[in-house]
Amino acid sequence: MLKITKHLCAVLICTLTLTSCSKDTDVLQEQSNLKAEILSDNVSYSNIELEILTAVNAHRQSLGLNKLGRIDDITFQAEDHTDYMVENKLVNHSDFDKRFNALVKDVGASSVSENVGYGYRTAAAVVQAWLASEGHKANVEGDFTHFGIAVDSDDNGKNYFTNIFVKR
Secondary structure (H helix, E strand, C coil), X not given: CHXXXXXXXXXXXXXXXXXXXXXXXXXXXXXXXXXCCCCCCCCCCCHHHHHHHHHHHHHHHHCCCCCCXXXXXXXXXXXXXXXXXXXXXXXXXXXXXXXXXXXXXXXXXXXXXXXEEECCCCHHHHHXXXXXXXXXXXXXXXXXXXXXXXXXXXXXXXXXEEEEEEEC
């Protein structure tokens, strides 16, 4: 019985610390054309954020997939959600629909997915965990063109992660 309880706890912890979410929409051609301009990439990323972006693109390229570009607006959405998770000390996809709708409007997204995580100390660890999870791996390897990332830590030094993937 103790063994089963430990196993269930491990599954619950994995579920709570790593979750993914995605949504597609049909973006009107006119709206998509309005968003065809090149969007800025001026965000200053931390070392761990740059390492995650690099690791995700390296993995995608190893499979023959396109390299994802960075767009500030995607990272801003990731930052807002990461801040929310840190402030509330929880890992979730609360208000994903708001992020989705903002990215459709602001960057002309036709598809949006997000991976979140908690507690990993390195970029390699969180990317490895995402790749070991079917839903997260599908997001990393999905039909996307751009991404954004945000990592922040709580008062105890535990990292929270939000990685958003967008197709334009």
